[in-house]
Amino acid sequence: MNVEQKLSTNKFVVDEGNPHIVIHQEKMDAAAVKALTLVCPAGLYTLNDKGQLIFEVAGCLECGTCRVAVAHLPGAMEWNHPRPSFGVQYRCG
Amino acid sequence: MADYDAIVVGAGLAGSTAAYCMAKAGLSVLVVERGDAAGTKNVTGGRLYAHSLEKIIPGFAAEAPVERKIVRERISMLTDESCFTMDFGSSRFQNPANASYTVLRAEFDAWLAGKAEEAGCDVVCPAVADDLLRDNGKIIGILAGEDELTADVVLLADGVNSLLAQKAGLKKEISPHQVAVGAKEVVELSAGAINERFNLNEGEGLAQLFAGAPSRGLVGGGFLYTNKNSISIGLVITVSEMAKSTLRLPDMMENFRQSAPVKPLLEGGKIIEYSAHLVPEGGINMTPTLSADNVLVLGDAAGLCLNLGFTVRGMDYAIGSGALAAETVIEAKEKGDYSNAVLAGYQTRLENSFVMQDMHTHKHAPDFIEHTPRMFKEYPELVENIFADMFTVSGPSKLMLKKTLPHIRKAGLINLMKDGFKGSRAL
Ligand SMILES: Cc1cc2nc3c(=O)[nH]c(=O)nc-3n(C[C@H](O)[C@H](O)[C@H](O)COP(=O)(O)OP(=O)(O)OC[C@H]3O[C@@H](n4cnc5c(N)ncnc54)[C@H](O)[C@@H]3O)c2cc1C
Ligand code: SF4
Numbered sequence: 001m002n003v004e005q006k007l008s009t010n011k012f013v014v015d016e017g018n019p020h021i022v023i024h025q026e027k028m029d030a031a032a033v034k035a036l037t038l039v040c041p042a043g044l045y046t047l048n049d050k051g052q053l054i055f056e057v058a059g060c061l062e063c064g065t066c067r068v069a070v071a072h073l074p075g076a077m078e079w080n081h082p083r084p085s086f087g088v089q090y091r092c093g
Numbered sequence: 094m095a096d097y098d099a100i101v102v103g104a105g106l107a108g109s110t111a112a113y114c115m116a117k118a119g120l121s122v123l124v125v126e127r128g129d130a131a132g133t134k135n136v137t138g139g140r141l142y143a144h145s146l147e148k149i150i151p152g153f154a155a156e157a158p159v160e161r162k163i164v165r166e167r168i169s170m171l172t173d174e175s176c177f178t179m180d181f182g183s184s185r186f187q188n189p190a191n192a193s194y195t196v197l198r199a200e201f202d203a204w205l206a207g208k209a210e211e212a213g214c215d216v217v218c219p220a221v222a223d224d225l226l227r228d229n230g231k232i233i234g235i236l237a238g239e240d241e242l243t244a245d246v247v248l249l250a251d252g253v254n255s256l257l258a259q260k261a262g263l264k265k266e267i268s269p270h271q272v273a274v275g276a277k278e279v280v281e282l283s284a285g286a287i288n289e290r291f292n293l294n295e296g297e298g299l300a301q302l303f304a305g306a307p308s309r310g311l312v313g314g315g316f317l318y319t320n321k322n323s324i325s326i327g328l329v330i331t332v333s334e335m336a337k338s339t340l341r342l343p344d345m346m347e348n349f350r351q352s353a354p355v356k357p358l359l360e361g362g363k364i365i366e367y368s369a370h371l372v373p374e375g376g377i378n379m380t381p382t383l384s385a386d387n388v389l390v391l392g393d394a395a396g397l398c399l400n401l402g403f404t405v406r407g408m409d410y411a412i413g414s415g416a417l418a419a420e421t422v423i424e425a426k427e428k429g430d431y432s433n434a435v436l437a438g439y440q441t442r443l444e445n446s447f448v449m450q451d452m453h454t455h456k457h458a459p460d461f462i463e464h465t466p467r468m469f470k471e472y473p474e475l476v477e478n479i480f481a482d483m484f485t486v487s488g489p490s491k492l493m494l495k496k497t498l499p500h501i502r503k504a505g506l507i508n509l510m511k512d513g514f515k516g517s518r519a520l
Contacts, residue, residue, distance in 0.1 A: 009365055038338050038341050039342060042367075061367075063369040065272075065371060068268075068371065084127065085129060085219050091365075092279040092323070092366045093133070
């Protein structure tokens with residue numbers, strides 16, 4: 001089972017137009033970009049064929065791993081909690 | 094006058110415990126929680142050591158939504174070809190003081206927040222505390238959306254990411270060496286199938302930890318816990334290690350569940366949730382400032398969690414720190430003094446309790462684990478090689494010593510002795 005299928009078992013309420021994570025690739029080095037594609041448990045960071053980092057906020061598990069991975073690079077990421085009522089809602093946890 | 098004596102940010106185990114104890118002592122308490130209900134944003138591996146909650150709510154397991162009482166422990170070392178498992182069961186686990194239970198946080202946290210509410214707290218969810226509210230620099234409450242809520246003291250129990258402790262200048266940015274990322278699946282399976290598969294009686298549970306192949310030699314490991322009607326299974330890997338990985342975390346997770354020793358355990362089960370969360374594992378070196386005027390930091394927000402390579406423990410520390418924070422605030426209320434002169438008593442209480450004593454006992458563990466990668470690769474391989482040789486017959490037999498020595502030499506006898514010595518003093 002791939003991760004998209006696993007994520008589809010979760011309950012999410014997406015805050016359309018109000019992403020709680022915003023990335024700034026121009027503030028990242030190559031190592032940070034690579035790290036993001038590896039560490040995100042939901043696999044939400046991918047590279048397109050031009051080497052640009054593509055981030056999909058829907059499916060975010062709100063773990064904060066990406067935040068920590070680029071914490072040493074000022075301005076690389078704005079990471080916040082989703083607004084109340086939005087985001088993942090674990091039924092098991 | 095402030096709206097409340099105390100505001101607690103986060104209805105996890107630390108926050109709800111603190112709120113419950115303060116309300117029991119007659120304080121007015123507000124809890125804000127960002128999830129739709131307490132627990133809906135929280136993830137754990139699975140095992141709650143009962144001792145700390147037992148002191149606060151004796152016999153809690155009879156009413157709380159615990160899953161199973163753990164009576165069997167397994168540790169497995171995996172390589173791509175083999176699996177070596179130690180299996181331990183003991184009637185000692187029957188004693189309530191030593192007991193541990195598997196839990197699922199959505200249900201468990203909702204129960205504990207309910208206890209706090211019953212004791213008289215206002216629990217508001219969903220509400221995100223966006224920042225601390227200050228008056229001339231003094232912390233006087235929190236800002237949640239448009240709402241300004243005031244209190245004599247704010248308890249930050251907002252978990253490992255604690256954005257508020259950072260904003261308050263109490264905590265530095267987390268480094269990728271200090272936290273692990275945990276990915277977890279909950280796999281639904283009937284109670285009967287679980288009992289049969291793991292050789293358990295009704296209500297009994299098993300905890301299993303996996304070293305070696307699941308983390309592909311990176312610092313980390315796998316876990317499996319049996320719940321009533323499901324199995325929790327996952328991986329925990331240090332973030333700085335994950336950044337060096339050749340595989341993505343979700344793919345490592347899938348490989349783990351598909352691996353030969355694990356797959357049959359989940360056979361016929363259905364994944365009902367996929368979750369992830371950070372685990373503080375920096376130990377005492379990542380402890381933030383725990384108290385200042387009008388503010389305290391609790392639980393994972395304070396880094397009060399241990400990863401000893403074979404087990405993660407944070408829930409009993411969260412509960413313990415919650416109770417001690419409450420004691421301190423109750424004293425501050427009596428004295429009418431919420432400055433750090435009184436609130437620093439929280440640090441002393443922690444130092445004198447199992448919480449900080451454990452952090453000190455295991456203070457070398459994070460360093461040992463990070464600098465002994467052999468624990469996660471060479472040693473599981475060593476065990477595999479020895480046992481594979483012991484049980485393989487394909488011609489004339491050799492003495493045990495002759496079989497094992499080459500493998501030990503490969504791993505390095507000196508390394509093995511050094512690591513054994515250091516490990517026994519760190520873990
Ligand atoms: C994969 C994994 C396996 C683990 N296994 C075990 C184990 O087997 N045994 C064990 O003892 N420990 C284990 N742990 C550790 C344990 O889960 C934690 O130590 C424990 O949950 C910490 O509790 P807490 O109350 O401090 O924090 P949390 O449970 O994280 O609670 C924080 C709360 O604050 C809320 N919050 C955060 N920010 C805000 C805000 N701004 N406004 C409002 N609310 C907010 C959150 O929604 C949450 O409810 C594991 C952890 C992980 C991730
Ligand atoms: S918070 Fe976690 S799940 Fe969400 S994008 Fe970051 S790493 Fe991925």
